[in-house]
Amino acid sequence: MSKAERLFNFRYLVIAAVLLTWLPLSARASEMQEFKGNASGTYRDIFDQNIFYEGTKYLNFDRLFRAIRRQPVRAKDINVFDEVPDNAYFTNRHARKKLSAQALEKGYSETEGPDTKGPLTVLKAKFFDSLASLLVRDSRGDEYVLKFDPYSHLALATSSEVIASRFYYAIGYNVPQYSIVKIRTDQLVIGPNALLFDDSGFQKKLTQEKLQERFLFLPVDTEGNFRASAGKILPGTYLGTFQFKGRGKHNPGDSLKAEERRSIRALQVFASWLNDYRMSRISTLAVAFESNGKREMKYYLTDFEDTLGAVLDREKAPMFTHEYLFDYGETIKSFVSLGGYVKPWQKRWKEADEKSASPAVGYFDNRYFDPGRFKTQLPHDAFKDLTPADAFWAAKTVMSFSDDEIAAMVKAGRLSRREDEDHLTKTLAERRDLIGRYWFERACPLDDFKFSGTLLSFTNLAVQAGFQDQGAGYQVDIDQMDGKKRQPVASFTIRENSIDLGRWLGHSQNLWVGISPASDEKNQKQPHVFIQLGSSGILSIEHED
Amino acid sequence: MKPFASKQIAVFSCATVLIGFIFIPMANSANESYDRYSTQYPEIAEEPAWKEIVNHALVYPFEILRGIADGGLYLVENYQLDQKAKWIYGKIQDQGITPFGSVLSFTNLGGGAETDLVKLAHLRAHFPSLIVTHTLLWNHRTIFETSAKIGAERLFMDGVHAYGNFKYESRPEEHFNGIGHLSTAGNGTSYKMEVTTLGATAGYSPTPLSSIDFDFTYQNINITDGEDGGRGIIDTTFPANAIPGLAGDDLITVGLTFDHDTRHHAEASTQGGQEKLSVAFVNGIAGSNARYFKSKLEISRYLRLGSDRRVLAFHFYGEQNNSFSAHSVPFHQMARLGGYGDYPNLSQTLRGFDNNRFYDKSAALFNLEYRYTVWEHREFKLDTVVFLDEGQVFNKYFRFKLKNFRESYGIGTRLSFANNTIFSVEVAHGDEGTNFYVKSRAPF
Numbered sequence: 001m002s003k004a005e006r007l008f009n010f011r012y013l014v015i016a017a018v019l020l021t022w023l024p025l026s027a028r029a030s031e032m033q034e035f036k037g038n039a040s041g042t043y044r045d046i047f048d049q050n051i052f053y054e055g056t057k058y059l060n061f062d063r064l065f066r067a068i069r070r071q072p073v074r075a076k077d078i079n080v081f082d083e084v085p086d087n088a089y090f091t092n093r094h095a096r097k098k099l100s101a102q103a104l105e106k107g108y109s110e111t112e113g114p115d116t117k118g119p120l121t122v123l124k125a126k127f128f129d130s131l132a133s134l135l136v137r138d139s140r141g142d143e144y145v146l147k148f149d150p151y152s153h154l155a156l157a158t159s160s161e162v163i164a165s166r167f168y169y170a171i172g173y174n175v176p177q178y179s180i181v182k183i184r185t186d187q188l189v190i191g192p193n194a195l196l197f198d199d200s201g202f203q204k205k206l207t208q209e210k211l212q213e214r215f216l217f218l219p220v221d222t223e224g225n226f227r228a229s230a231g232k233i234l235p236g237t238y239l240g241t242f243q244f245k246g247r248g249k250h251n252p253g254d255s256l257k258a259e260e261r262r263s264i265r266a267l268q269v270f271a272s273w274l275n276d277y278r279m280s281r282i283s284t285l286a287v288a289f290e291s292n293g294k295r296e297m298k299y300y301l302t303d304f305e306d307t308l309g310a311v312l313d314r315e316k317a318p319m320f321t322h323e324y325l326f327d328y329g330e331t332i333k334s335f336v337s338l339g340g341y342v343k344p345w346q347k348r349w350k351e352a353d354e355k356s357a358s359p360a361v362g363y364f365d366n367r368y369f370d371p372g373r374f375k376t377q378l379p380h381d382a383f384k385d386l387t388p389a390d391a392f393w394a395a396k397t398v399m400s401f402s403d404d405e406i407a408a409m410v411k412a413g414r415l416s417r418r419e420d421e422d423h424l425t426k427t428l429a430e431r432r433d434l435i436g437r438y439w440f441e442r443a444c445p446l447d448d449f450k451f452s453g454t455l456l457s458f459t460n461l462a463v464q465a466g467f468q469d470q471g472a473g474y475q476v477d478i479d480q481m482d483g484k485k486r487q488p489v490a491s492f493t494i495r496e497n498s499i500d501l502g503r504w505l506g507h508s509q510n511l512w513v514g515i516s517p518a519s520d521e522k523n524q525k526q527p528h529v530f531i532q533l534g535s536s537g538i539l540s541i542e543h544e545d
Numbered sequence: 546m547k548p549f550a551s552k553q554i555a556v557f558s559c560a561t562v563l564i565g566f567i568f569i570p571m572a573n574s575a576n577e578s579y580d581r582y583s584t585q586y587p588e589i590a591e592e593p594a595w596k597e598i599v600n601h602a603l604v605y606p607f608e609i610l611r612g613i614a615d616g617g618l619y620l621v622e623n624y625q626l627d628q629k630a631k632w633i634y635g636k637i638q639d640q641g642i643t644p645f646g647s648v649l650s651f652t653n654l655g656g657g658a659e660t661d662l663v664k665l666a667h668l669r670a671h672f673p674s675l676i677v678t679h680t681l682l683w684n685h686r687t688i689f690e691t692s693a694k695i696g697a698e699r700l701f702m703d704g705v706h707a708y709g710n711f712k713y714e715s716r717p718e719e720h721f722n723g724i725g726h727l728s729t730a731g732n733g734t735s736y737k738m739e740v741t742t743l744g745a746t747a748g749y750s751p752t753p754l755s756s757i758d759f760d761f762t763y764q765n766i767n768i769t770d771g772e773d774g775g776r777g778i779i780d781t782t783f784p785a786n787a788i789p790g791l792a793g794d795d796l797i798t799v800g801l802t803f804d805h806d807t808r809h810h811a812e813a814s815t816q817g818g819q820e821k822l823s824v825a826f827v828n829g830i831a832g833s834n835a836r837y838f839k840s841k842l843e844i845s846r847y848l849r850l851g852s853d854r855r856v857l858a859f860h861f862y863g864e865q866n867n868s869f870s871a872h873s874v875p876f877h878q879m880a881r882l883g884g885y886g887d888y889p890n891l892s893q894t895l896r897g898f899d900n901n902r903f904y905d906k907s908a909a910l911f912n913l914e915y916r917y918t919v920w921e922h923r924e925f926k927l928d929t930v931v932f933l934d935e936g937q938v939f940n941k942y943f944r945f946k947l948k949n950f951r952e953s954y955g956i957g958t959r960l961s962f963a964n965n966t967i968f969s970v971e972v973a974h975g976d977e978g979t980n981f982y983v984k985s986r987a988p989f
Contacts, residue, residue, distance in 0.1 A: 041618065041622040042622060043621060044618045047611075047618055056603075056604050056607050059604050059607070060603070061599065061600045061602075062600040063600075076589060078587075079581075079582070079583055079585050079587075080585050080587050081579060081580075081581040081585075083581050085582050085583060085584045086582065086584075197625075199631070201624075201626070201627070201629035201630075202629060202632070319921060323922075325922060330920070331919045331920045334917070334918070334919035334920070335919045335929055338915070339919070342852075346852070537579055539579075
């Protein structure tokens with residue numbers, strides 16, 4: 001190799017080194033700016049999540065090694081007691097303190113909904129395919145997005161949106177205010193600069209004729225009213241969507257990656273409960289607002305018309321929630337089996353006689369529902385990183401809702417037929433139990449630890465819910481801290497939900513107690529929960545990932 | 546109320562509140578000695594930046610591509626370029642012009658447009674049955690075609706239709722390897738064929754599923770050297786007197802076609818089938834020696850195997866050209882086998898062989914396809930197809946022999962939307978090699 005060639009190659013090496021250093025640094029540098037907008041879109045999201053990240057996931061050494069070693073990664077937004085403290089994404093609500101039936105039905109609420117006594121001024125209209133939505137301002141000056149039901153499916157999308165918003169809010173996520181509103185076209189006044197966005201892709205001036213023409217294709221109730229879900233425009237500055245992967249670009253103070261957040265990972269479980277097919281960044285919103293003179297961020301889940309039995313303008317397609325948009329694994333199974341592999345959604349659709357429960361409920365039942373195999377439209381690393389501990393946390397939140405509480409939230413959908421409400425309540429309650437049973441089997445289902453005197457007591461959520469009987473009791477392993485090392489001091493089985501630790505407490509400042517359901521079968525590894533005890537009581541709780 | 550009593554009550558109240566403040570938290574602390582929602586986080590060592598760089602080292606080059614793709618997709622969605630394009634296409638169609646694309650191979654792309662002149666003149670409402678259309682089709686090195694059709698979908702009564710048509714087509718690279726099943730690929734030549742057709746058709750459709758059509762056609766066919774530089778010259782490789790029709794022909798055809806079609810879709814049917822029988826008498830004029838009787842039978846069947854997602858598709862094609870004594874069948878009007886399918890090519894589906902690989906007076910062809918769906922999303926479907934083609938050309942009935950069948954087999958995948966094939970990739974193997982096909986339609 002000549003000197004010139006060596007120099008040439010060296011230059012490339014230098015450029016490559018600079019690039020490799022610069023790429024991550026540039027990402028960090030962008031975080032120096034405060035509260036940045038982050039644009040996204042459906043096409044981009046599909047490409048990124050379903051094609052790019054799926055195609056390159058094993059080029060990431062960290063992910064590859066973890067996949068080989070089946071090594072889970074513990075969430076980083078959890079506190080020492082294995083809970084997610086209130087943050088910009090999540091606020092503990094129902095699981096912390098039971099909300100009343102009225103509060104559950106009401107959900108997040110700033111107003112009573114659009115003031116329909118006065119005129120509603122239309123600022124913007126979007127008419128795509130069979131979807132119709134309006135941005136309106138009411139007489140109080142509040143702005144709302146009105147989304148109407150598609151033709152032949154009165155109440156389907158609107159009730160799904162409102163009901164799901166109640167659930168997500170009660171669980172702990174931030175959601176905008178959603179309510180059902182019934183209006184007539186004579187209540188709508190076209191604003192002076194109102195624009196129309198339609199299938200043409202060109203924006204046009206909205207006219208009364210165009211509005212009337214479109215409303216001819218929307219369903220009306222028995223009183224001749226159009227039904228819409230009214231989503232109140234949130235106060236603050238909209239900064240686009242938030243990511244389900246990587247560090248948030250909005251907030252420089254946010255050092256965690258989305259996939260390291262239990263509150264994001266657990267959306268996989270909550271989405272499975274609410275049959276939320278399109279749970280991804282395009283259904284999110286990052287909003288900056290002023291609070292006590294400080295600028296803060298809040299992250300919202302929005303647009304729930306793809307939940308329960310609905311998907312945008314129609315009933316859920318049979319393969320939705322069973323397969324990703326491009327599901328390589330399922331496609332390969334079909335290919336290799338020469339079409340002989342009958343997919344669960346195909347069996348389910350056949351058993352349902354290829355029809356749904358009702359036009360207002362859409363396609364929503366629990367046949368072939370598998371909490372571990374529920375799939376949103378796009379695959380997300382955050383959902384794949386869900387550990388049994390994360391799922392246990394989510395499942396116990398799901399299990400905190402009683403049948404009556406579910407019914408209260410379903411009531412918010414204002415469905416006209418009692419049978420439809422009952423179907424939704426029954427399906428959601430059954431699904432709650434399926435989720436609880438599934439994830440409580442995969443994690444140590446012990447919770448509500450209390451330490452009084454020398455007695456450590458707990459509740460077995462699986463037994464409490466009736467999924468398991470007390471069985472063989474619990475295996476207890478006690479470690480004492482010897483300097484910085486943990487030394488096993490005792491291992492025994494108990495049948496009660498409490499352990500007297502008096503024998504060991506005097507000898508050590510810190511005690512580690514590992515508990516797992518005792519197994520009748522030898523060598524069967526059971527998931528543990530570890531409790532660290534100190535002189536001040538319980539110092540930490542950790543469910544095994 | 547007395548002041549003393551008030552004082553007593555005040556003291557009692559204060560004492561109660563005080564006791565409450567002291568004992569209620571104590572009682573709570575006895576039950577739960579921790580705030581489970583506290584913001585006390587476990588200590589986690591932050592990973593060094595270099596580790597992240599190393600972990601992602603292989604991904605960074607692809608991130609550049611992602612950036613470009615994301616930018617493009619964002620632009621398309623944000624400015625609704627796809628919606629605009631769709632809207633513009635719809636508007637053009639509303640005017641009576643339907644542009645279309647045609648994929649014959651990776652390198653052979655083309656397109657065209659069909660123009661409904663009645664719609665273009667805004668007269669469709671006045672003349673709902675009138676047909677006045679013009680079609681233009683071009684595919685690189687394969688075909689240039691311009692045609693016009695005038696007639697009526699309904700004449701006097703329902704089901705009766707009639708139209709006249711004019712067509713000019715130029716095929717610059719028709720392949721020819723000789724006549725008969727023993728012809729060899731080594732004799733590969735190409736010729737250019739220009740066909741001008743003037744014809745009239747009248748027919749009756751007693752039901753939407755069946756029709757009978759009577760045709761009268763005049764064709765002027767010019768044969769010259771092909772434009773494929775890599776192949777031999779036809780009239781040098783094959784002596785003019787050995788190949789009938791090498792100098793071109795003028796032909797008059799009188800024919801009758803019966804069609805019975807119970808497919809529920811032309812390209813991706815899962816049930817029913819099609820039977821098509823046509824018979825024609827062809828006579829050469831203006832010095833042409835052609836005079837023969839042409840008969841063609843085409844049968845397809847689609848069997849659903851327990852589900853619409855598994856279909857066994859069967860196709861038979863038979864053609865017989867019987868020349869009258871002292872007359873001949875021009876080679877360009879003979880039965881042809883090879884390649885992917887018949888339109889815009891003239892050759893029937895024998896995928897392991899090149900287009901127009903076999904010519905002869907007669908042909909028998911069987912195609913069997915097992916089509917199964919491997920992915921679907923709403924109206925999008927991705928099918929895998931495993932196929933076997935068996936075909937042979939022969940001169941006379943008694944020359945038909947089972948051992949002369951040439952077979953090809955292969956596998957492919959077809960993406961369709963609402964049962965219209967958008968894109969297909971297939972690979973076929975025969976004893977002369979392996980062929981790849983990229984198409985925008987299914988062969989039958």
